[in-house]
Structure formats: C-alpha cells, structure tokens
Amino acid sequence: MNKTKLLxxxxxxxxHKLLEALVAEGAAAQFSxxxxxxxxxxxxxxxxxxxxFAGKSAADLSLVQGNFFDDxxxxxxxxxxxxxxxxxxxxxxxxxxxxxxxxKLVLATGSYxxxxxxxxxxxxxxxxYRTIEDLEAMTAWGAKSKIGVVIGGGLLGLECAKALKDMNxxxxxxxxxxRLMTVQVDDGGGRVLRKKxxxxxVTVHTQKNTLEIVDGAGLGVAGRYAMxxxxxSQLETDMIVFSAGIRPRDELAPHAGLNRGERGGIVVxxxxxxxxxxxxxxxxxxxxxxxxxxxxxxxxxxxxxVADQLCGKTESxxxxxxxxxxxxxxxxxxxxxxxxxxxxxxxLSYSFVDERKQVYKKLVVDENGKQLxxxxxxxxxxxxxxxxxxxxxxMALPDAPEMLILPLSEGTSxxxxxxxALPAGAQICSCNNVSKGALCKAIDEGCTTxxxxxxxxxxxxxxxxxxxxxxxxxxxxxxxxxxxxxNAICEHFPYSRQELFHxxxxxxxxxxxxxxxxxxxxxxCDICKPTAASILASIYNEHVLKPKHAKxxxxxxxxxxxLQKNGTYSIIPRVxxxxxxxxxxxxxxxxxxxxxxxxxxxxxxxxxxxxxQVHELPLIWRELVDAGFESGHAYGKSLRTVxxxxxxxxxxxxxxxxxxxAIEIENRYRGVRSPHKMKLAVSGCTRECAEAQSKDFGVIAxxxxxxxxxxxxxxxxxxxxxxxxxxxxxxxxxxxxDRLMMFYIRTADRLQRTSVWLExxxxxxxYLRKVIVEDSLGIGAELEADMRHLVDTFECEWKKAINxxxxxxxxxTFVNSNEVDPNILFVEERGxxxxxxxxxxxxxxxxxxxxxxSGH
Amino acid sequence: MLKTDTPxxxxxxxxAVCALADIxxxxxxxxxxxxxxxxxxxxxxxxxxYAIGNHDPFSEANVLSRGIVGDLGGELVxxxxxxxxxxxxxxxxxxxxxxxxxxxxAVRLCDGIVQVAL
Numbered sequence: 001m002n003k004t005k006l007l008x009x010x011x012x013x014x015x016h017k018l019l020e021a022l023v024a025e026g027a028a029a030q031f032s033x034x035x036x037x038x039x040x041x042x043x044x045x046x047x048x049x050x051x052x053f054a055g056k057s058a059a060d061l062s063l064v065q066g067n068f069f070d071d072x073x074x075x076x077x078x079x080x081x082x083x084x085x086x087x088x089x090x091x092x093x094x095x096x097x098x099x100x101x102x103x104k105l106v107l108a109t110g111s112y113x114x115x116x117x118x119x120x121x122x123x124x125x126x127x128x129y130r131t132i133e134d135l136e137a138m139t140a141w142g143a144k145s146k147i148g149v150v151i152g153g154g155l156l157g158l159e160c161a162k163a164l165k166d167m168n169x170x171x172x173x174x175x176x177x178x179r180l181m182t183v184q185v186d187d188g189g190g191r192v193l194r195k196k197x198x199x200x201x202v203t204v205h206t207q208k209n210t211l212e213i214v215d216g217a218g219l220g221v222a223g224r225y226a227m228x229x230x231x232x233s234q235l236e237t238d239m240i241v242f243s244a245g246i247r248p249r250d251e252l253a254p255h256a257g258l259n260r261g262e263r264g265g266i267v268v269x270x271x272x273x274x275x276x277x278x279x280x281x282x283x284x285x286x287x288x289x290x291x292x293x294x295x296x297x298x299x300x301x302x303x304x305x306v307a308d309q310l311c312g313k314t315e316s317x318x319x320x321x322x323x324x325x326x327x328x329x330x331x332x333x334x335x336x337x338x339x340x341x342x343x344x345x346x347x348l349s350y351s352f353v354d355e356r357k358q359v360y361k362k363l364v365v366d367e368n369g370k371q372l373x374x375x376x377x378x379x380x381x382x383x384x385x386x387x388x389x390x391x392x393x394x395m396a397l398p399d400a401p402e403m404l405i406l407p408l409s410e411g412t413s414x415x416x417x418x419x420x421a422l423p424a425g426a427q428i429c430s431c432n433n434v435s436k437g438a439l440c441k442a443i444d445e446g447c448t449t450x451x452x453x454x455x456x457x458x459x460x461x462x463x464x465x466x467x468x469x470x471x472x473x474x475x476x477x478x479x480x481x482x483x484x485x486x487n488a489i490c491e492h493f494p495y496s497r498q499e500l501f502h503x504x505x506x507x508x509x510x511x512x513x514x515x516x517x518x519x520x521x522x523x524x525c526d527i528c529k530p531t532a533a534s535i536l537a538s539i540y541n542e543h544v545l546k547p548k549h550a551k552x553x554x555x556x557x558x559x560x561x562x563l564q565k566n567g568t569y570s571i572i573p574r575v576x577x578x579x580x581x582x583x584x585x586x587x588x589x590x591x592x593x594x595x596x597x598x599x600x601x602x603x604x605x606x607x608x609x610x611x612x613q614v615h616e617l618p619l620i621w622r623e624l625v626d627a628g629f630e631s632g633h634a635y636g637k638s639l640r641t642v643x644x645x646x647x648x649x650x651x652x653x654x655x656x657x658x659x660x661x662a663i664e665i666e667n668r669y670r671g672v673r674s675p676h677k678m679k680l681a682v683s684g685c686t687r688e689c690a691e692a693q694s695k696d697f698g699v700i701a702x703x704x705x706x707x708x709x710x711x712x713x714x715x716x717x718x719x720x721x722x723x724x725x726x727x728x729x730x731x732x733x734x735x736x737x738d739r740l741m742m743f744y745i746r747t748a749d750r751l752q753r754t755s756v757w758l759e760x761x762x763x764x765x766x767y768l769r770k771v772i773v774e775d776s777l778g779i780g781a782e783l784e785a786d787m788r789h790l791v792d793t794f795e796c797e798w799k800k801a802i803n804x805x806x807x808x809x810x811x812x813t814f815v816n817s818n819e820v821d822p823n824i825l826f827v828e829e830r831g832x833x834x835x836x837x838x839x840x841x842x843x844x845x846x847x848x849x850x851x852x853x854s855g856h
Numbered sequence: 857m858l859k860t861d862t863p864x865x866x867x868x869x870x871x872a873v874c875a876l877a878d879i880x881x882x883x884x885x886x887x888x889x890x891x892x893x894x895x896x897x898x899x900x901x902x903x904x905x906y907a908i909g910n911h912d913p914f915s916e917a918n919v920l921s922r923g924i925v926g927d928l929g930g931e932l933v934x935x936x937x938x939x940x941x942x943x944x945x946x947x948x949x950x951x952x953x954x955x956x957x958x959x960x961x962a963v964r965l966c967d968g969i970v971q972v973a974l
Contacts, residue, residue, distance in 0.1 A: 491928065523882075523900070525926035526935035526942075551882035555922045555937035558883075563937055567917035614922075814893075815874040815885040821893070823911075823918050838916060 003032040006310065007092055007102035009082045009252070011035050014283030014299035015108030016043030016063050019074060021307035028072040031310070034100055035074060036092070038081035039131055042069070047296055050159045052135045053166035054726050055686060055700065055707050061132070082109075085256035087276055104278050106306055107266060109249035111284035111294070115242045116151070120213025125224060125239040129160045138241065142167040145238035149173075149227065151210060152243035153180040158329040160243045161202050165330070166726070168704065172203045172235060174227070176244075179206060184325060184336030188351060189378040192360040196332045196379060199358075205235065213240065248285045248292055261287040270317040271309050272302045280306045293321055297430040304433065322392060322430070326377075326384045328766075335381035338374035338391045339364050347373055350402045354379075361405035363387075365397060372397055375405075385428075385469035393426050419476040428473065429459035429466045436473060443477045450474060451759035460764075471762050489750055490527040493520040497675060497750040501535050510540065511548045530554045531750045534637055537673035538745045539786075541793040543800055544636075545807050556635035559811065560797055561617055566824055566835040570610040571597075571620060573629035574670065577644045577662035577682075578605030587627035595620055598832045603714075604641030604679065606632055611833050613820060615813050621798045630796040631671075637751070638673045639680070642666035643691070647684030647701070656701030658684035665699070668734070669741065671794045672787075675748040675757075678741070693721045696744075696754040697737055702726070706733045710740060710768070711758035719755040722765045725773060735784065739772045742783040870964070870971040876903055879970070884934065886910045886921035887972065894961055894972055895921035897945055899932060906945035907963035907972050912936045913956050920958065 008015050019035065022028045037043075044061040052061065069076045077094070084093040091101045113128035115121055125145070127138050142148065148164035150157045153175030164171040173180070179190030180197070194204050209230035216223040216236045223236035248265040252258070258274045258281075259267040265287025272280045272288075282302035284294055293299060298321030308316030326335035342349050346367030353360050359379035366373055372390045377383060383404060389395070398404070424437030434457045447453040450471055454460050460467040487496035493516075495503065500515070509515050512532045516524055524532075533552035537544060544550070544557050556562055561569035573588065588607050592599045595616060597609040612620055634640060642665045645651065647658030662682040669680075681692040682699040691714075692698025698709035704727040712721025725736060748757040761767060770776040801807045813821055825841050826833035836844065873887045879898040887894045893910035910918045915938035923934040928951060933942040942951040943958055950956040962973040 492926075522930075523925075523927040523932075525928060525933070526924035526940060529924055529926065547880060550880050551925070554924065555919070558922065563919070563922075565915060565917065565938065567915075567919045567938075809878065810880065813886065814888040815878055815896075816872075817888040819888055821918050822891075823893075823916075 003030060004310075005101055005103045006031040006033045006106070007100055007104070008033065008035045008106045008108060009092065010108035010110055010249075010283075010285075011037035011039075011043045011076065012108060012110045012283065013043060013046055013063065013296055014110070014303050015106070017300045017303035018106060018108065018282065018307055019068075019072075021304050022310065023068075023072050025307060025311050027307070027311045028074070031104075033072075033074045034102075035069075035076045036080055036082050036094060036100070037076060037078050038095075039133070040079050041132065042076060042078065044132065046130070049129070049132075049135065050163045050166070051723070052132065053139070053163040054723055055702070056723070057686075058132050060720070082252060085252055085258075085279070087256055087279075090278070102278075104310060105280070107252065107274075107279065107281040107285055108283050108303075109252070109285040111246035111248050111292075113242060114245045114247050116210070116244055118210050118213060120225070121242070123213060123225065126213070127239065127241045129156065129163070129241050129243050135163070138163065138239070139167065141239050142169060145169055145224075147172070147223065147237045148239045148241065149235060149237040150241045150243055152245065153177070153204065153206065154183065154243065154245065155181060155325075155327065155329070156246075157243035158197070160241050161197075162330045164239075164241070165200070165202060169239075170203075171201070172205060172237065173197075174205045174208045174210065174235070176209055177206065180204065181334065181336075184340060184376070185334065185378065186341055186362065186376055188353060188362065189334075189360045189376040192353070192355075192358050192378045193329075193332060193334060196358050197330055200330050200332075202330065207231075208233075246284060246292075246294055248287065250285055261290065265292050268302075268318075270319065271314075272306050272318055273309075280309070282306055288318060289320060291320070293323070295321075295323060295325060297321065297433075298323075300431070300433060322388075324384075324388050324391070326381050333377065333379060333381040335375070335377040335384040337376075337384070337387055338372070340374045340376045342374065344373050350405065352402075352405050352407075354407070363401055363405055365401055369401060370397055372401070377405075382468060385466050389422060389426060389428075389469065393421075393423060395421055419473055420480075422473075428469055429457075429461075432458040432461065434459040439470065439473055440477055443474065443481070448474075448478060448483065449760055450762070451756055454759065467764055468762070487749075489531055490525055492516060492522045492524050492528045495519065497531055497535070498747050500531065501538075501746055504532075504535050505539055510536070512536070512552050513548070524552075526554070527750070530557070530637075533557070534673050534675065538790070541671075541673075541790050543795070544797060545801060545804075545810075547806075550810075559614060559617060560621075560631060560635055560801060561612065562635050564610060564835070567821065568610065568824055568835070569612050569614065569617060570608050570634075571612055571617070571624075572602065572606050572608050572632040572634035573624050574632040574666075575606040575641075576666045576670075577642055577659050579644075579659055579663060580607075584628070587624070587629070591620060591623045591627070594623075596826075596833060598834060602634075602641075605643050606634070606641060608634070611826060611835075613813055613824065614811050615818075615820075618802050618808050618811050622802050625796075625799050625802060631798040633671055633797075636671075636673055637676050638671060639666070639669040639678050641679060642669075643679070643681035643695070645682075645684050645687075645689035647682075651684060653687060654684035654701070655703050656684055656706065658682040658690065658699075658701055661699065661701075661706070662690075665734075665737065668791055669737075671797070672741065672745075672790050674741070674745050676751050676753045678744075678754070694718065695721065697740065699733065705729050708733060708736055710765070711754040713753055713755035717755070722758070724765065724769065736772055738787040739780055739783040740768075742787045743768075743771060743779075746783075869973040870966070871973070872966075873970045873972055876965055876968055876970055882925050884921040884923065884925065886918065889972060889974060892974060893918045894974075895923075895934070896963060896970060896972065897921075897925050897934060899925060899945070903965045905963045905965060905970060906932065907961035908934070908943060908945060908948050909958040909960075911958065912938055912941075913950075913958065914939050914941055 043063040080094045080096045082092045091099045148169035149172045150160045153173045212228045216226040224238045227235045250266045253260045253266045266281040268286045283299035305318045324337040342364040349364045351362040362376040364374035375387045426436045442456045447456045460470045488494045529552040592609045597611050642662040644658045644662030648654030678696045680697045681690040681695045683690040683692045684701045694712045694714045700707045706728045707726045708724045709721035710724045713719040825836040827836050881901045884897040895910040897906045922937045932945040948958040948960040
C-alpha cells in the first residue's frame, strides 16, 4: 500500500507538535513524512528563549526527544525552505531547488518579528528576537556594549529586556503606547508592572515614537547610536532589539491561490484547512475567524486538530482558543484572563492595589455580578488557575466576588469553587492540553503523588501555571476515592519523615527509644530505625556509633563502610573535590596492596577499595588516617562528593577556580546526614565538565560569579537540574546552599532524592525560590543556624571510631573466634581480586582458595 | 534467658560464646561453632536472646547477624542487610517468602555468659 505523502513546512514548536501528535496517535507509520525547516536546527522551545541568556544552551532548549526523526522515519530537511506551492502538481519547491511531492500539506511557517520602518533600523547592532541565531548575534554584540534598548513593551519585549539585563547591559524599554503590555494589562496593572520593572533596574519609556536611529556621541561603546523620538527627546544606546509585534509568514499563500486575510494570515476553517482541502495551516501563520493566535497553546490545539484530521478523526475541530495567559516577566508575575479591559457591555470591575508590596488585582464581572468575564493580576498571580477555570467553565461567582482577590487575613481562606463543579472536560493544563478527566483517569490508574501525576499526564510540566490547581484536584480526588493517603513511614509511626523530623526537633528528642515511646509503638524496624538515626544525626550530629544510636544503623553505617554482595565491605576515603596528591595516591595504593583490596575509581572522583572483611576495617582505617585521610561517608545517606573540573587554575577556558570552590563546599558539608545521598559538583565554566547539572546541587562558574542549579539527578531516572539563581557571589552562594540543603533535610521523605522532592514540592521551583531567596517563611536564619551547627560539630567518624575501644570491639567477624569467614572467596581477574561466583565457590570450598586473606 | 519453646538440652551441648555485654542491645553478633556460623541477637536492653543461622539464603552471604532487629506485626525479626528480607527470630521463617527459612538454635544466658546449643 502506498503511504500518504505528508509534507510539513516549518519545524517550530507548533509544526513539531503536529509530528508528536501523529506519533502519539500511532499514525506516523501510515505516512511518508517530510519536514522542511529553514533554520539550522530542529524544533526548540521559543517560549523559554530568554533562558539562553541565563545559561541554557541550544541543546537544553531543544524539543526533539532523542532520535525522534530517525525513530519514526521522518525525513527532516534543515536549512531549506519552501518557496512555492504547485497545487496542480501537488508539490512544493524549495530554495535549494528540490521538488517535494505531497498528498497532504501542512503549513506551520510561524511568524516573523515586525520591524517598524524607522531609518537606521538596519544598522549593525539592530536585532530581532526570534531564533537562536538572533540570540547568538545579540550575545556577540552585547559583549562589546554597555547599553541596550528594546523597542516594544509587550510580552515579548519584556522577555527580551530580561535577556539584555542578563547580559549586564543598562536596559531600556521603549513603548509607543502609554503603558506596558497593552494587550493583556489595564492602566492600573500597567502602573504596578512598570514600577516593579523599574525597581529591577530597567528604565521604561512610554509614549515614545521612534523616528530615526542616528550616530550617537559615544565612541566605541556606551552611546554608539542615538534614537530620536517624536517628542524631541533622544536616547543613546549601543544596541537595539525590535520587539514590536509579529506578522504571519504567509508569503507562500498568494501565488498558490490560498486565501489570505487583509492584514495577513492564511485563512483556515474549523479543521485548520485552507481553501484547498489538502492544505492545512496551523500556528502563527494561520488566520482563524479574523484572528492570529500568537501564543503556543492555541497553536498546539491546532496541531492536534490537524493530526486528528489526518488520522480520520473528522469530528475534531478548532473553535478558537482562550488567550488568557500567566507569565513571569523579569521575575514579576503577570496574568491576564479573558476580558481584562472590561470591554464587555455593562461589565463591572473590582480592583485591589497594594502599592507597598506592589500588587494589582482586578476582576471583571458581568452586570449581574454572577459570572466572571476577566481578570488582571500583577505582582502576585496565585489565583490564576482558579479564576481561569471559573471563566472557562462559566461557574457562578461567590456572593462576594472581591474575596477572590483580597489579601487573606490570618486564619481565613479564599472561597473555593467546588472542584466537583468542574466538568471532566475542563482543560486544566493548557500547555499540554490536559483535562480534569485525564487527571482523574491517571489518579485512578495509581498516580497518587503530584510527581507521578505530572509524569503520567504532563500536566504542570511546561509553564507550571496550573500546578496549584493540579495539586488541589489530586488531593480532592484522592479524598473522594476514599484513598487515605497514608504517609506513615512504617507500622511503628503514624507519621511521615517530615513530621517525625519536626517531632524530634520541637520535642528535643535525643534518642530513638524516647521517640518511639512518645510517638510510636512496638520496637521499630529496618525502616524507622535508620530514618530516626538520620534525623537525629541531621539535628544533633552525634557520633552514629554512640551506644544509643548504633543499633539503629543500617550495616553500612554500623561498620562505616559499604556492604558488597559477598558480605565484604568497600572503603572510600574522602578525596575532597577530586584533588589528591601523589603521596595520597601512593598511600592508598600501598594500603590496598597490603590488604589485597580491589581498587576502582568511582564516578565521584574518588578511589574505592573493595574486599575488606569487618575485622580488617579498623586496621585499614588506622593506616588511612595516619596517611592523612578521613572518612568519605560513602556509606551514609549524606553528602557524598563535590566533583569538580580543573577550573581556571589550569584550564584555558575556565572563568573561576572551581577546584577551590568544590573543596570549600565539600569541607563545609562533609558528614551532613540527609534523607538520601547528596551529590554536588562545581564547573569552572559553561562547558560544564563537572556535570553539575546532573547533581542535587550544582554550581557553574560565570564571568560574574556562580550559577546555582538544584535537583539534578543521574542514575535510573536522570533529571536535568533546574537553574535556581544566577551570578551569585561567594557568600550568597554558600548561604543559598545552606538553606536549600537544610530545607531539603527538613521536608523530604525518606530516601527521596532532591529531584523527586522538588517534583513533589507544591509550588515547585518558584516556591523554593521564595522560601530560600525571599525568605517567605521567615526560616532563613534558622536554616543557616542549623547548618552552622552541623558544620561546627563535624568530626571524622573513622578517626573517632579507631580511638574508641568500645566501638572497635564490634569490628569482629566472629565474637568467639579470630577465624575469617571461610565463605568469602576471591579469584583473580585482570590482576586484581573479585568475589568468586557461586559455582567457583562451590568448587573451592574445602579446597584451597585461589587468593587467601592472610599475611596481616 | 532460655526461650520458653526451646526443648530441653543436655548441659554438655551448650557452647559458651561471649559475655552478654559483648552484644550491643538490639543488635547481633556472629559466632563460629564447630564450623557453623550462628547469628545471636540481644533484643532490648534485657537479656532476651535469640539465635538463628548467619547465612542469608537470598544473598548467599554470611551476614544476618549484621541486620537491624525489630518487629513486624508483633513478630520479632531481623532484616537481612543485603536485600532486606525479614526473618523471624523465633522460627527462622522468612516473612516475605514462607518457603524460605533459616535454622534456629537454643540460646541461654548463664552467669553473664551467652551459650548456644547446636
């Protein structure tokens, strides 16, 4: 059977969504798919483009999963664009001269930035803000500039201003209208927004009509150009970015005889079809009912509709989209819902302004006060999800609608609309088109945590705006299903780890026995005992082998070494930051040789020595301590290593001394016990050789300081760390890590790495930033003090153990004999020992083992 | 303490292993008696003693004495330090797989000395 030839012109976010939708419907194989992409790289996330300036690379922004194109047999032509459609021959001609036949054609050509016809607009240093190539050009020019101007104070213009600020330029925004974000925000909101943005050091000029760009007074830098305005004023700058709106890329339409709107855009119907039934248009190039949708969510909906049409699901149609939006611009929350300007006849509005905190909130309701028509939120936008659902689902307003936006006083809560009233079809996550019904289905299928629900449905994984609502729905639905979500750690304690932590801390409980007597029952088990031991260590930092704590420890902590499969242990001395002297190497080498240990380099830049029996551990450690080593805590749920690259000391590209920073951090947090192991790394430049973005806490040097990443993970479920804060100085970096680590220790579940912890943290990274950076809970000083206690009370567990006869007594293979365990047998492989396999052991027990443990 | 369900054992069969004080409360030690490895546990601060085989049938390593002692559903257990299966200290039966068990031994305290009978 001949496959249908599908040609997609454009591989932007929407064009790519179409491909993903076809794959998701299992239909990709029915088509022979060709994609034309004029850019040199396949689809990437344009919504988060400004993060490119905060350290994200083009690869980070990519939307292409693995070998997506190859895996699904999709032909991708990069750097080639369509120049003509021959509808009669059903083929598309490309700039490179190719003629590509199609049965079905989808135009996803997007838009281009509108540049007003100002004389001087084509000078060097004038940019638009759309592609990664634009950003690369801006970066290069920005490096030799001091002042930057954005023309256009809309949504994209403010994003762009953030980019200029991230490049450390004196940043100006020039807007023709009397306020910022004219489309989404009213006068009141615009005022608060402007104030907030100006506080961040961005100068805002409104009602400025740029007439001309001429030479400035500055020589070289700082005032290369002057912008002349209609009111006679002027502004000097080194670079200019135009962000004055977008225009649809519809140039293929007229010659092909496809209908085009008067002001541009390829006209489409409810099926996103043009006047040629075999040609579709989606995204920003499409004009639906006289409207261009310049947001990604409606574009995604169009992509889904076309995928459905192509798969024969003819009932699927596009019926316009809600243009409500919530974003964070220069760190300021801005949301606009429905009829933000109260343009509806008879509309009434409620507003609330707090000039001190700079918060503006407005509700627009119908003339009877029964229905919500729109809203504007600036400075705080937590109500966005609730208000949007009220609007979209036509829910009745409470009797006092103002309560929806007025600040809460102590002990009160907002009137909640019943989540039951929300229809199953209500779209909760517009980025990924997840309905309430889809969430409920996933909950039925066993997603009982926020993390699992996000992973399964993709809700709240793009912009995150719906996160609070998704959490509410999860809790509500679990309750409705009678699922008592037990967070008890085991049968002995009806508490979660987080609750136990607080009970221990507040009750000043110092021992497990006291804890279980006061708050639990029974004798405890291998779940609650190590958990309690970890909590006690995280708070009081007493030696883990004190008699009252020893019985709680898992075997690794009991013997301060890592149990291996044959009952022997491995030993890892600390090699701070991965830096080791030749003498240190020699010492480890001779000790390993003397005790016949297998040695291997770990992933954390240290040396692991395997094959030690219990009674050998103190002997080996006596020698290691004498050679200047200390415990590496590889056995504990605690700080493991701080990996580093060689940094600016040696590397040609390094911008900071990553080794010194890694050593300082490792020495600061060594021995700190936590809900699970913690791995850190410090890279000396953006090349990121230390792989800090795969660590619980990662630090990457910038020219101006340090970027801090959180919640990365390698291992079974890799997770790229989130950028938490940028360009920190030394003290702030340490302060934030102190607070973050202690907050994680306080609030995480048992054996929960930071990645899962953050995924399940209500409010996610934004909330975490509020707690750590803005100190919204007022616990910053306390977290730092708690960490300081741990830092001040550090002691090497092994140094202490080898000098304590009571502890040493426990390091015996047999309590009544000096024999060794005859079951532990080794064979030689590649010049070292390894545990004998079961078969080898069977053959050798009773005979002479290949390698014996003797001679010491 | 002689476990109540322990059958009578002739005095000559008891082997002295260690002092009670050699076992940290709520933990275990391994003993080698006639080439057999025995895990002996002291439960609580008292002198309640239990003895089972030291060999972990799941990992094939001699490590049960190094497990964490506790109770599950009222049953006194030790958790294997390797793959964490639980073994009853009274019966030696594995709680996760009743088909698997480890041997149990009589153990008692005599003048402060822990004694085991094979």
